[in-house]
Amino acid sequence: MSMTSEFITAINQISAERGIDKEEIFLALEEAILIAYKKEKFGLEVPEEENQPNWSVELNRETGDFKLIASKEVVKKVKDLEKEISLSEAELISQNVEIGDSIQIEMPSEDFGRIAAQTAKQVILQKIRESEKEAIISEYSDKVGEIFTALMQRMQGGQVIFEIGKATAIMPQEEQISNEFYRLGDRYKVLLKDIVDTQMIVSRADPDFLIGLFRLEVPEIESGVLEVKAIAREVGSRSKMAVTSHQEGVDPIGSCVGQRGIRIANVMNELGEEKIDIIEWDEDPEKFVANALSPAKIDDVKVEDNTATVTVPNDQLSLAIGREGQNVRLAWKLTGYKIDIIPSNPDLIEEEKVEEEVSEEVNDMVTDEKVEESKPEEEKVEESKPEEDEKVEESKPEENEKEEEK
Numbered sequence: 265m266s267m268t269s270e271f272i273t274a275i276n277q278i279s280a281e282r283g284i285d286k287e288e289i290f291l292a293l294e295e296a297i298l299i300a301y302k303k304e305k306f307g308l309e310v311p312e313e314e315n316q317p318n319w320s321v322e323l324n325r326e327t328g329d330f331k332l333i334a335s336k337e338v339v340k341k342v343k344d345l346e347k348e349i350s351l352s353e354a355e356l357i358s359q360n361v362e363i364g365d366s367i368q369i370e371m372p373s374e375d376f377g378r379i380a381a382q383t384a385k386q387v388i389l390q391k392i393r394e395s396e397k398e399a400i401i402s403e404y405s406d407k408v409g410e411i412f413t414a415l416m417q418r419m420q421g422g423q424v425i426f427e428i429g430k431a432t433a434i435m436p437q438e439e440q441i442s443n444e445f446y447r448l449g450d451r452y453k454v455l456l457k458d459i460v461d462t463q464m465i466v467s468r469a470d471p472d473f474l475i476g477l478f479r480l481e482v483p484e485i486e487s488g489v490l491e492v493k494a495i496a497r498e499v500g501s502r503s504k505m506a507v508t509s510h511q512e513g514v515d516p517i518g519s520c521v522g523q524r525g526i527r528i529a530n531v532m533n534e535l536g537e538e539k540i541d542i543i544e545w546d547e548d549p550e551k552f553v554a555n556a557l558s559p560a561k562i563d564d565v566k567v568e569d570n571t572a573t574v575t576v577p578n579d580q581l582s583l584a585i586g587r588e589g590q591n592v593r594l595a596w597k598l599t600g601y602k603i604d605i606i607p608s609n610p611d612l613i614e615e616e617k618v619e620e621e622v623s624e625e626v627n628d629m630v631t632d633e634k635v636e637e638s639k640p641e642e643e644k645v646e647e648s649k650p651e652e653d654e655k656v657e658e659s660k661p662e663e664n665e666k667e668e669e670k
Contacts, residue, residue: 271384271451272328278388284395286325289388294321294385301332303621318347319371338363397462400431404461404464411476426454431464439467443500445537453477453534469499477534478505484519493545495554496597500538504556504594506545517542523648543598554602556595560584563608572601574668581607 318335380382414426420666424435454466455473484490497503507516550565560583562574
């Protein structure tokens with residue numbers, strides 16, 4: 265049996281374009297065709313390997329000719345036709361054979377060519393897929409942790425499917441920014457987080473994604489002059505990033521913010537509504553905790569074990585805590601210390617609460633009195649109307665008398 269010359273040409277072309285070794289394709293074809301032929305021959309009851317015939321497939325790499333070869337043992341008396349051949353029959357094929365030798369016999373089969381043709385296409389497609397996956401591993405395995413620009417292709421089961429070069433990457437729901445809408449055909453920056461079984465996993469929610477964006481915008485981070493020491497992120501809402509400088513005269517915060525805030529603005533534009541606080545890292549934990557609670561002003565910090573007790577001015581208390589506790593929560597994640605915030609004058613807070621309560625009660629009382637007082641005045645206004653009407657009526661006869669005298 266033989267394949268067409270066009271088929272061999274196609275194999276050569278695929279090998280050249282995809283970078284697949286031709287020999288790998290030929291070996292895979294031989295193996296797959298043999299498996300397919302055994303299934304055709306035995307159906308669902310394929311015998312155990314030790315009980316199977318010693319068959320093999322040979323493919324001529326130049327002509328495309330296929331041969332089904334059976335290897336049989338030369339014996340005096342044949343007990344298994346699939347595995348054995350008599351000496352007399354063997355001598356018809358080869359004269360130099362003896363009992364115990366193994367002889368190769370080409371097996372005729374009407375179905376073999378059809379099976380080979382059906383199997384070849386499947387094998388080649390499978391090899392192409394495998395080669396693409398291997399290419400992904402070889403090209404991107406050493407690039408995990410880098411930022412790529414990806415083209416959004418489609419949504420699939422809550423996952424976003426992106427195209428990066430010739431490769432396909434998925435972004436699971438937990439790696440997405442929750443309040444972000446992904447549009448078909450738009451390009452997004454993504455972090456190559458991992459490669460699992462040749463599948464690329466990308467993320468926009470990972471803290472390293474934020475660091476990667478700053479590395480693109482801030483040359484000092486890329487060069488190592490600045491170092492990102494810690495990061496705390498509540499995806500889509502707010503983040504804090506602690507940086508330090510390894511070169512005297514380089515301001516870590518100013519470098520990240522950029523002239524007129526252009527650098528941090530570019531990062532925030534990529535993240536949408538997420539706000540970013542740049543914090544100066546300090547090896548002194550008390551100073552670091554104080555910095556982490558920015559933009560609130562801090563009076564004092566005491567660190568003991570894993571807890572930091574922070575004293576803040578009364579008017580800075582709400583700012584230090586943040587909306588729904590977000591500022592102190594991010595500071596805790598950034599520094600690793602549990603943070604207790606206390607006002608510098610707690611008595612004043614109690615007095616303010618009492619004053620507010622008294623003020624509210626007084627306002628309520630005044631409001632009630634005004635409502636009660638307003639009711640009689642309204643009645644007086646209503647009562648005054650008839651008197652005015654009577655005066656108007658009484659004036660009319662006087663006017664009539666004057667007219668008669670004239």
